Amino acid sequence: MKVVKFGGSSVADAEQIKKVVNIIQQDEERKLIIVSAPGKSKLYDYKITDQLIKLFEASQESNTYDSYLDSILQRFSEIIHNLNINQAVLTSIEDSIYSVLESHLPPEAKLDEMKAIGEDSSAKIISAYLTECGMEATYLNPKEAGIIVSNEPGNAQVLDESYQQIYKLRKKKGIMVIPGFFGFSKSGELVTFSRGGSDITGSIIAAGVKADLYENFTDVDSVYTVNPNIVHNPKNIDVLTYKEMRELSYAGFSVFHDEALIPAFKANIPVAIKNTNNPQSEGTYIVAERKQHKQCVVGIASDAGFCSLYIHKYLMNREIGFGRKIFEILEEENISFEHAPSGIDDMSVIIHEGQLTPEKEEKIINKINHTLQPDTVQIEHGLGLIMIVGEGMLNTVGVTQKATTALKQADVNIRMINQGSSEVSMMFGVLEKDINKAIVSLYKVFFAE
Amino acid sequence: MKVVKFGGSSVADAEQIKKVVNIIQQDEERKLIIVSAPGKSKLYDYKITDQLIKLFEASQESNTYDSYLDSILQRFSEIIHNLNINQAVLTSIEDSIYSVLESHLPPEAKLDEMKAIGEDSSAKIISAYLTECGMEATYLNPKEAGIIVSNEPGNAQVLDESYQQIYKLRKKKGIMVIPGFFGFSKSGELVTFSRGGSDITGSIIAAGVKADLYENFTDVDSVYTVNPNIVHNPKNIDVLTYKEMRELSYAGFSVFHDEALIPAFKANIPVAIKNTNNPQSEGTYIVAERKQHKQCVVGIASDAGFCSLYIHKYLMNREIGFGRKIFEILEEENISFEHAPSGIDDMSVIIHEGQLTPEKEEKIINKINHTLQPDTVQIEHGLGLIMIVGEGMLNTVGVTQKATTALKQADVNIRMINQGSSEVSMMFGVLEKDINKAIVSLYKVFFAE
Known part of the structure; x- marks a missing residue:
């Protein structure tokens, strides 16, 4: 049926x-x-x-x-x-x-x-x-x-x-x-x-x-x-x-x-x-399942309209509870986040711009300043996300190299990479204005050659 | 003086x-x-x-x-x-x-x-x-x-x-x-x-x-x-x-x-x-500050002894509070984390292996299962981290491409990338056994040529 x-x-x-x-x-x-x-x-x-x-x-x-x-x-x-x-x-x-x-x-x-x-x-x-x-x-x-x-x-x-x-x-x-x-x-x-x-x-x-x-x-x-x-x-x-x-x-x-x-x-x-x-x-x-392609990348998607909340605090990674507190503040404002890559002393949280108003932004920044006393907290607007998708990617040597080569050839500055958290995708953050030329170049490398 | x-x-x-x-x-x-x-x-x-x-x-x-x-x-x-x-x-x-x-x-x-x-x-x-x-x-x-x-x-x-x-x-x-x-x-x-x-x-x-x-x-x-x-x-x-x-x-x-x-x-x-x-x-x-090098990478460090706590739950990113709850569980066990890249339905938390015992691992996994009902939760051992460091990297086109090309040439599978959370470094997760050949190849690309 x-x-x-x-x-x-x-x-x-x-x-x-x-x-x-x-x-x-x-x-x-x-x-x-x-x-x-x-x-x-x-x-x-x-x-x-x-x-x-x-x-x-x-x-x-x-x-x-x-x-x-x-x-x-x-x-x-x-x-x-x-x-x-x-x-x-x-x-x-x-x-x-x-x-x-x-x-x-x-x-x-x-x-x-x-x-x-x-x-x-x-x-x-x-x-x-x-x-x-x-x-x-x-x-x-x-x-x-x-x-x-x-x-x-x-x-x-x-x-x-x-x-x-x-x-x-x-x-x-x-x-x-x-x-x-x-x-x-x-x-x-x-x-x-x-x-x-x-x-x-x-x-x-x-x-x-x-x-x-x-x-x-x-x-x-x-x-x-x-x-x-x-x-x-x-x-x-x-x-x-x-x-x-x-x-x-x-x-x-x-x-x-x-x-x-x-x-x-x-x-x-x-x-x-x-x-x-x-x-x-x-x-x-x-x-639900398919045979593994020789070419493990099946598609590439992109979307605009993201922003990045960046927090830097010297010795952040020694402070147990730092990440949790940031998430708690976002939760109080009813904001869900897309990705949250963190470094030693830095954390970025990627948020759909649609969830924020200037008032909400100010409130979040004030709360973070008050609760966590960071050295820096700022919001960068105008980010686009590019998602390269394919099962088996995590275990394939060279996919990242292909992707970054394509982005370099298109003269696209990679603001952010998130790979390894998902087994089927790799995410690049770029400026919104760079999305189209990035996609054209990635398509060439992954599908047209 | x-x-x-x-x-x-x-x-x-x-x-x-x-x-x-x-x-x-x-x-x-x-x-x-x-x-x-x-x-x-x-x-x-x-x-x-x-x-x-x-x-x-x-x-x-x-x-x-x-x-x-x-x-x-x-x-x-x-x-x-x-x-x-x-x-x-x-x-x-x-x-x-x-x-x-x-x-x-x-x-x-x-x-x-x-x-x-x-x-x-x-x-x-x-x-x-x-x-x-x-x-x-x-x-x-x-x-x-x-x-x-x-x-x-x-x-x-x-x-x-x-x-x-x-x-x-x-x-x-x-x-x-x-x-x-x-x-x-x-x-x-x-x-x-x-x-x-x-x-x-x-x-x-x-x-x-x-x-x-x-x-x-x-x-x-x-x-x-x-x-x-x-x-x-x-x-x-x-x-x-x-x-x-x-x-x-x-x-x-x-x-x-x-x-x-x-x-x-x-x-x-x-x-x-x-x-x-x-x-x-x-x-x-x-x-505190230095003139920008032409070559923005100044050094590459590496360390073994990490593990990755991986959590997958279908529709995870719709659940406000998910990330916070994971961090809360780690905090209760007094565990600090190094990086926490997250995808749409997945989150990985990189932890110093020295902080975990088999009993602690079991406790954490049980707590996560109980609190969050994920589809998958597992711990992967034997990870090494490679850190490529240099101020100005975030705004330089092609650094990632150079790095991933070096890793591909050395036949190193990239398990994880974290770039963009820190302004001065880019982190690669690889298997411990691959650290040395990765460093040799990265050195060649960034410093010897």
Whole structure:
């Protein structure tokens, strides 16, 4: 049994939906279908979810929201017309929008209900079209599917009891089309996941039914070795391990939201990344273990927006408790850190810039000065991290040499290296302005030669 | 005014002491002389301090100690005879040994008094010989000099109030010869520093009198760029900064005990390392700041005997407080750590192996398992650290590339890199067995080409 998820561009218009149905028809193992809301396409330069949010906001501020409502309904109407399915589907979509607008829920819950309409409508349309094409297909609401979540609007967390419920779907006949992006709390409220949440839904369903494969259809042929916005037409990755994927996506790989795949990983379900527009392409498989490549580096990721908190105190390493106190201060300010390389008399803590405000920075520096009396404490902004990823790297001679040679050739100053704490990655800190030339040079050394 | 310290080999016999006096005569700024106990020499293959400890131990166990006593007295007697100075000095040394043997002090205090006799006798002999040579010289006991310390036998710490006392020595006339290695507690007990403590005494006196220079005479021409036991006849270092010296001596550089120079550093006194046997040689200067070398690496140090505590937990970096809890556990066991590189889901803590016993290891691992429920926790033994040191390294492109190329050429697998936490060093973790070939290759790349 395969769980198949189609992203926003795969369901953006009737033409795309026909491809989706074609893909489903190709393989009778494809029984559980998760769909996103219609995204951007050749015909439409906006995402339905964004329109729904604007509609909600206008309604909250008692502004006129007709233009948003019209564009949403017109788009669904066109899709339904072009697929030649029953107009009742459109009426049902229209009804659900009005029902949210007229409800007396608190604003946060109301917003979640509104946002969910995009995915919900996709699922209704696609199940209708599958039926129209002569297949046995039903729309399945996440509540019926068994997705039970915490009641945190916009940030739902799946509850473990869901999986038992979801497992029962194995017994159902025909194709089930489930809207992604939301679940229901124990008391019955609709709650959405964080953005990109259709990946999460697919991952939860795949884990729950113990699928043989979780296929994730997007608009790229595969996961690439480096960011294609930096290197033109880079090589693709055929097989990745979960660990490798996690390290890559952590440092800015954009195929997935960081943690969308965790339920599938935990249940040991292999994941395939495939292209709706080119389903013949092999795609990228993400698995628990893979055969060791000759070339142990599989991908290189990069991200900007980091800063480094640097603390120097003469004889620091004689002071038992120094590191603990620094971490305690960060914890009090609710700041998580990425890396914390330490020297004899120095310690650096790498932090996502997004977590800091000028006030918070000042507070942290004051606390450190007060508690630890260091000789120096300062924050350096504008750092980028580059992550070179591959299982087996730790035991391979020469990987570091290759990487540092590439950076030298690109005249990139290495501000920081962290190697050896992780078994599957090596991290370089560079100035943000150097990220692109660093990646170009690293790609050349590791993949193009 | 210069403070000059002579080490054990410089005062090992009459021939050496004549060199010392000659050096003192060459420069009238050399007014405060600190001396060690006689060490090994061409004529004697033992150190006086070791004999004094054996003498003490035999006396404690009521064994016969005559052979130790005889060899000590005979050696001093020979020195005194060959220098042709007053026999009263020998009588005074003999008296002080008997006085300790007959005292009713607790064993720890008695041992400290016995150990101090080596340095104390050196100072008496040399001041007598200086006088004999027609110079104005006096023996100055550390109590008279103003060295006030904490009452921790074998591990005295200087008290800040010493410095005011010591400053008064500037007004005294003539040359003062002070025995190294010990001071006196506020209540008047003699307490020794940790081994190598004559360096500490020199450093304290230099700081106290605000010397223009602290000259440290040993038996090497200079500080070397790498360990001369690994690389034959390596290049010397002409100027080092305090920071560089600290990082080098931390990782096994053997010229000094790790922290002997701290009082001088704190008082901003430049230090010169010179050779008693070749005083014409320029030696190595250790200063607060130096002009930037073209070659920014000044030295490479290495040390064995480390282990790595590795902790992996899926989604570790989302858990605020994880790092802090690990440090807390180590703190409870009174373990200080050297470096703590962390990855996304991993953290390694590098610890001096000497701090761990199998029982302690088990306790730490159990505590971590209990408190943090990690996926993996393990300790890897047999690690060596290599420290490449030089101010300005952080801002120089290509240093890392040079280093990793050298390690690759030597077929050394890099287990760990820590760069960027310190501004003056870069640390590589390798297997202990690889240290020597790594250093040979690094020396070639950084200094021989």
